[in-house]
Amino acid sequence: MIRIRHAGARGHFDHGWLKTWHTFSFAGYRDADHLRFRALRVMNEDIVAPGQGFGTHPHNDMEIVTYVLSGALEHRDSMGNGEVLRPGEFQRMSAGTGITHSEFNPSDSEPVHLYQIWLYPERKGIRPGYEQKAFPADQRHNRLRLVASPDTADGSLRIHQDARIWLADLDGSTAVQHQVSTDRHAWLQVLRGSVRLNGTPLGTSDGAAVSDETTLTIEADDPAEVMLFDLP
Incomplete structure (x- = not known):
């Protein structure tokens, strides 16, 4: 059985600095028919304007995967990581027992287009961790x-x-x-x-x-x- 989630049916918000689409219920978007799929909890497609981003905010007990389609995304977190994510690179952050991080578009002219994905972890209380890797x-x-x-x-x-x-x-x-x-x-x-x-x-x-x-x-x-x- 294949069930399609059409792009145009997703939750959408235009905040000026951020254009975002939510496949599943997230933040101000609530849809009882689309809360999650199995271990997949969040599938957000974001376009962040130049010089803008998400300020420092917390997460816990979630596996967070980020992939950039175009542009660049600067990441900083409470574990001391500070990296720039570019197309072809994947980032995995295990929020575990608790982490804070920020994400920022460092360009003064180019938007960054990205997907952020959350999966439920196998158990709660995992030690926080971070990885980033390019896949040619x-x-x-x-x-x-x-x-x-x-x-x-x-x-x-x-x-x-x-x-x-x-x-x-x-x-x-x-x-x-x-x-x-x-x-x-x-x-x-x-x-x-x-x-x-x-x-x-x-x-x-x-x-x-x-x-x-x-x-x-x-x-x-x-x-x-x-x-x-x-x-x-």
Whole structure:
């Protein structure tokens, strides 16, 4: 079963400095039919204006994954980390017992376009942690590249949840496949372009919740970038 979450149906707010879209209920957006999917709690697409950002704020007991599509995002946190996240790089922050951080667009001319994703951790009270890693384009060209997992397989970032995240850049008229165990589920997020998931068409920023499907075929109609989640 494939259930589509169309981009235009998401919660949306334009704060001037921030344009944001919420796949699931978040902040001022409440939708009882879209609270979460399995361990996936937040799927936010944000565009932050030059010189703007999120001031220091707290998190706890959540695995937070950030991916930049264009521009750059400066991160600082209470663990002493201070990094700039750029396209092709993934960031994982385990909020655990508690962390504060800020995110800022350091450019004076270019907006930053990003996805921020939250997953429930496997347990509460995990020690806070941070990782950032670049995944070169050739590693995800016309293939699913594992970028996060519970066991750091294939050099992926570690997330404290039995979930795996893949990223793929697809040329037009190409396809990739993924096998899903019978007791697991999947979420596909189209970051840009258009694809067909087992024949079901999806466009830019569309998402799809998948259950009771053991083989996923992702076919690109034109150049596309997708993020795939394998979830308990």
